[in-house]
Amino acid sequence: MLNKGYPTDWLSQLKQRNNIVSIIGKYIHLEKKGSKYWACCPFHNEKTPSFTVSEEDGFFYCFGCKESGDVISFVQKYESCDFTQAVEILAKQANMEIPEFKGEKDVVEKKQTRERLLNLLDSTYKHYMKNLYLPQAKPAQEYIKQRGFTRRELEDFKIGYSLNWNELIEELRRLGYTYKEMLDAGVAQCKNNHYYDVMAERLVFPIFNSFGECVGFSARVLGKTDYAKYKNTAETLVFQKGKVVFGINVVKALKQREGLKSIIIVEGQIDVIAMHRAGFKNTVACMGTALTKENAKEIKKLSPNVILCFDGDEAGIKATTRSIDILKEEGVNALIVPLPDKHDPDEIIKEKGVEFMANLINNAMPVTDYLLSIELNKYDISQADQKGKYTRSALEIISKLDSNSAEDAYLDKVREITTIPIDILRRDLNNIKNKKPINVEKVDTNVLTSRENGNIRAIRFILGSLIFHKAYVNKLIDYNKLLPKYKDIIDLANKNLPISAFYDYFDVDNYPILKDCLGMDFTQYQNNAEQYFNECLWLIANQRLIDEQSELTEKFKTCQDRQERTEIVTKLNALNKAIREKKLEEFYVRDK
Numbered sequence: 001m002l003n004k005g006y007p008t009d010w011l012s013q014l015k016q017r018n019n020i021v022s023i024i025g026k027y028i029h030l031e032k033k034g035s036k037y038w039a040c041c042p043f044h045n046e047k048t049p050s051f052t053v054s055e056e057d058g059f060f061y062c063f064g065c066k067e068s069g070d071v072i073s074f075v076q077k078y079e080s081c082d083f084t085q086a087v088e089i090l091a092k093q094a095n096m097e098i099p100e101f102k103g104e105k106d107v108v109e110k111k112q113t114r115e116r117l118l119n120l121l122d123s124t125y126k127h128y129m130k131n132l133y134l135p136q137a138k139p140a141q142e143y144i145k146q147r148g149f150t151r152r153e154l155e156d157f158k159i160g161y162s163l164n165w166n167e168l169i170e171e172l173r174r175l176g177y178t179y180k181e182m183l184d185a186g187v188a189q190c191k192n193n194h195y196y197d198v199m200a201e202r203l204v205f206p207i208f209n210s211f212g213e214c215v216g217f218s219a220r221v222l223g224k225t226d227y228a229k230y231k232n233t234a235e236t237l238v239f240q241k242g243k244v245v246f247g248i249n250v251v252k253a254l255k256q257r258e259g260l261k262s263i264i265i266v267e268g269q270i271d272v273i274a275m276h277r278a279g280f281k282n283t284v285a286c287m288g289t290a291l292t293k294e295n296a297k298e299i300k301k302l303s304p305n306v307i308l309c310f311d312g313d314e315a316g317i318k319a320t321t322r323s324i325d326i327l328k329e330e331g332v333n334a335l336i337v338p339l340p341d342k343h344d345p346d347e348i349i350k351e352k353g354v355e356f357m358a359n360l361i362n363n364a365m366p367v368t369d370y371l372l373s374i375e376l377n378k379y380d381i382s383q384a385d386q387k388g389k390y391t392r393s394a395l396e397i398i399s400k401l402d403s404n405s406a407e408d409a410y411l412d413k414v415r416e417i418t419t420i421p422i423d424i425l426r427r428d429l430n431n432i433k434n435k436k437p438i439n440v441e442k443v444d445t446n447v448l449t450s451r452e453n454g455n456i457r458a459i460r461f462i463l464g465s466l467i468f469h470k471a472y473v474n475k476l477i478d479y480n481k482l483l484p485k486y487k488d489i490i491d492l493a494n495k496n497l498p499i500s501a502f503y504d505y506f507d508v509d510n511y512p513i514l515k516d517c518l519g520m521d522f523t524q525y526q527n528n529a530e531q532y533f534n535e536c537l538w539l540i541a542n543q544r545l546i547d548e549q550s551e552l553t554e555k556f557k558t559c560q561d562r563q564e565r566t567e568i569v570t571k572l573n574a575l576n577k578a579i580r581e582k583k584l585e586e587f588y589v590r591d592k
Contacts, residue, residue, distance in 0.1 A: 005103025011504045017094035020071040021055045043067045045331025058500030061519040068519050070500035117185045120177050121214040125206040128160025137161045139222045140203050153273050158206045165200040186233040205269045208249040215239045242292040247272045247284040262305035266345050274346035278354045291323040296330040305333045307364050312339030335364035371397045399432045458536035464520035466493040472530035478589045549575045
């Protein structure tokens with residue numbers, strides 16, 4: 001059984017103190033139907049709710065993507081954190097003291113290393129912040145004044161300054177950190193046996209995860225240099241560039257205070273701060289212009305609605321079009337703010353004012369409108385060949401829409417631009433759609449089931465019935481004898497613990513048959529569940545009896561002892577009778 005590092009009775013108490021419906025209800029909207037709560041799954045894109053929460057059993061299950069778990073694993077999956085972090089979140093909420101972590105050696109060591117690195121990074125950003133107000137930080141102070149940063153913004157984003165190449169290293173050594181820990185945290189590098197501050201003489205922007213933990217830094221050079229203008233922390237145990245979102249902690253706090261309708265994504269840290277100063281406090285930035293799937297998932301946790309507001313240059317346009325596909329794949333609704341050529345949000349606010357930026361955001365374009373406008377800018381449609389190329393590109397974009405009514409609206413727009421008759425546009429659109437490969441989203445599960453080993457289906461149903469303590473379960477059967485391979489599951493089911501306890505004892509995500517059992521839909525058997533259970537029992541028992549029969553037959557062929565041969569024949573006769581009469585006595589519980 002799984003060692004999760006905490007006493008199972010304490011984990012059970014933790015889950016009792018954190019009602020699964022209340023906790024999940026803080027993240028997503030749940031609607032009660034019958035004995036369960038339903039919602040659209042937060043772990044995959046869907047329009048019809050298939051995500052269920054059972055308050056009685058203390059676990060959730062999605063019939064769409066098959067995700068399942070208890071309240072701890074929900075927090076773990078939704079917050080993209082590890083098990084111990086999820087436990088800490090719930091323990092804090094329930095005001096429970098956390099016992100000493102006693103997991104497997106490598107897990108304990110990794111946890112201790114992570115905590116040590118986070119403490120080092122916490123000390124580092126606080127040290128940088130103090131530096132910002134020293135006389136030696138004049139270059140940073142002048143830059144801040146030039147940018148118009150207020151004291152509030154400096155505090156909200158914990159902005160700091162690295163004075164020189166050595167000063168941070170000396171401070172961290174004084175605090176008891178080793179050179180190796182500095183290297184592992186990404187705050188130092190070594191050259192010619194000399195350790196130095198990676199962010200030396202730069203304005204420093206700490207990067208926080210959604211839990212408010214500093215995981216790395218991005219820093220801007222202030223003077224002329226041959227080095228890159230911005231530098232980010234290298235990949236570490238706690239910092240992966242493609243997974244972090246600058247400002248996510250501030251926006252999460254905003255959601256908790258006031259709620260959140262949408263999130264604005266810009267390109268850089270300076271733009272985030274400028275937008276916050278202008279009142280657009282729901283703004284974040286990815287590390288670089290490239291938005292990743294992990295970024296999209298992180299952002300979707302706070303809001304399914306995004307406004308892309310990248311720079312108005314070629315790189316910004318390319319980043320926008322790439323981001324549109326990623327957001328769509330992750331089920332995030334996107335609107336686009338096309339900024340004037342070669343301008344970023346900070347420049348727009350300074351030159352045009354807050355009202356102008358607010359107007360741009362309020363009139364953000366739907367994705368299809370934006371993509372069609374980008375294509376139109378590429379061609380001179382007064383030229384016949386250019387008009388044809390634009391029309392082809394526009395129809396490719398329209399072909400990706402989900403409904404005929406949406407297609408018709410955009411075909412009208414293309415007709416107005418190109419003057420090409422609507423019936424010709426519709427014919428060409430159909431040709432494009434018909435040439436595309438069919439997107440098979442749903443798999444016929446009946447076909448898969450018919451190819452599946454029938455014994456596995458029967459085992460699943462028996463185990464599922466035991467786990468959920470179904471009334472029709474035959475109490476006479478010794479299920480460990482019938483299914484010795486699944487003794488661990490059967491033993492736990494016999495303890496009459498809450499269903500959620502299985503997530504304490506097992507790594508359910510990596511135990512497919514148990515995951516299937518915990519997500520079993522019994523409603524399809526409600527009219528004949530007992531009959532089907534008994535059929536499953538006999539199917540497995542019959543196979544076991546036949547296997548035993550084959551073994552004895554082979555043994556009889558080589559046996560030389562007369563008495564032993566007689567005993568084998570007696571056993572074979574009994575087995576033949578049990579198989580013929582479908583008797584299960586062989587698997588009955590024996591008195592000890």
